[in-house]
Amino acid sequence: MTGIKNIEIKDINVPEIKENEVLIKIEYVGICGSDVHFYEYGKIGDFIVKPPFILGHECAGTIVKKGKDVSKLKIGDRVALEPGITCGKCFFCKTGRYNLCRSVQFLATPPYHGSLQKYIAYPEEMAFKLPDNLSTFEGAFVEPLSVGIHATGQGNVSLGDNVVILGAGCIGLVTMLSAKARGASNLYISDVIDKRLAFAKKIGATDTFNAAKTNVIDKIMQITNGIGADITLDASGSEKAIESMPFITRCGGTMVLIGVPLRAKFEFNFSQIIYKEITVKTVMRYRNVYPTAINAISAGTIKVKDMVTQVFDFSQTKEAFDFVVENANDVIKAVIMIA
Numbered sequence: 001m002t003g004i005k006n007i008e009i010k011d012i013n014v015p016e017i018k019e020n021e022v023l024i025k026i027e028y029v030g031i032c033g034s035d036v037h038f039y040e041y042g043k044i045g046d047f048i049v050k051p052p053f054i055l056g057h058e059c060a061g062t063i064v065k066k067g068k069d070v071s072k073l074k075i076g077d078r079v080a081l082e083p084g085i086t087c088g089k090c091f092f093c094k095t096g097r098y099n100l101c102r103s104v105q106f107l108a109t110p111p112y113h114g115s116l117q118k119y120i121a122y123p124e125e126m127a128f129k130l131p132d133n134l135s136t137f138e139g140a141f142v143e144p145l146s147v148g149i150h151a152t153g154q155g156n157v158s159l160g161d162n163v164v165i166l167g168a169g170c171i172g173l174v175t176m177l178s179a180k181a182r183g184a185s186n187l188y189i190s191d192v193i194d195k196r197l198a199f200a201k202k203i204g205a206t207d208t209f210n211a212a213k214t215n216v217i218d219k220i221m222q223i224t225n226g227i228g229a230d231i232t233l234d235a236s237g238s239e240k241a242i243e244s245m246p247f248i249t250r251c252g253g254t255m256v257l258i259g260v261p262l263r264a265k266f267e268f269n270f271s272q273i274i275y276k277e278i279t280v281k282t283v284m285r286y287r288n289v290y291p292t293a294i295n296a297i298s299a300g301t302i303k304v305k306d307m308v309t310q311v312f313d314f315s316q317t318k319e320a321f322d323f324v325v326e327n328a329n330d331v332i333k334a335v336i337m338i339a
Contacts, residue, residue: 060139
């Protein structure tokens with residue numbers, strides 16, 4: 001990325017690996033909403049792009065070289081990369097909540113370059129081997145699926161739950177699939193794009209609602225006989241959607257905030273949360289779930305391939321980003337093929 005809405009392909013040196021690292025030939029990179037936001041606006045909150053900057057963090061590929069201290073992986077292994085390299089020494093790392101490490105080096109989050117490059121050097125412990133029946137194409141989905149798995153874990157989604165998901169983009173859909181895998185009985189999902197809602201219904205949503213045409217609060221209360229949802233998860237980042245969550249969630253239920261709103265501050269009805277004794281959880285990426293996500297895809301418990309609506313060649317990277325920006329109604333997930 002050399003500027004707002006501008007991407008160029010440039011030659012760079014193949015990175016040298018450290019003793020504990022592997023060199024991966026990247027094969028597939030998914031386009032994430034954060035990548036698109038950086039591309040369109042040059043920043044997300046306090047993270048500001050200083051070009052030239054390499055985007056992409058949903059990735060998988062094949063190991064072509066390894067350092068002398070690498071013991072668990074070998075050349076030829078296909079791996080999915082967990083994109084956050086943490087310090088391993090702070091309170092959060094030591095207590096297993098490494099996703100909250102203040103020193104994390106997260107791919108494609110300024111100032112750290114991302115994975116839209118042919119080769120990347122990466123620590124062995126953050127490269128997860130894919131089983132034989134899992135392609136690197138599917139491996140690029142391990143990252144977004146991990147968000148959904150962590151989110152439903154935060155919400156403690158369980159057998160028999162009524163779950164509402166606001167936002168039917170990629171993260172909303174993998175969150176829905178994760179909730180289904182955890183045993184949720186009813187899965188209700190809303191969005192403003194009919195194509196996404198149709199796909200959500202196809203892959204298991206109990207019912208869908210277009211938030212631009214329907215009062216989602218009234219619909220959920222009607223369906224649940226005035227009780228509300230056990231767990232409500234927002235994957236949209238929409239202020240209107242977030243504001244509706246306390247009214248959708250039942251007394252004693254749980255709200256999980258996944259999406260990040262454009263504005264850090266906006267009006268919100270806290271009285272509903274207090275009066276209904278609602279538990280509020282938030283999601284900061286994920287932790288300790290990559291093996292679970294890989295196993296879920298490999299076993300066929302969660303199917304991700306069908307989510308891909310567009311595949312672009314590496315040489316078409318700029319065209320890929322422009323397409324995603326200009327054709328939001330037609331995109332569920334776009335992937336860039338580098339190999």
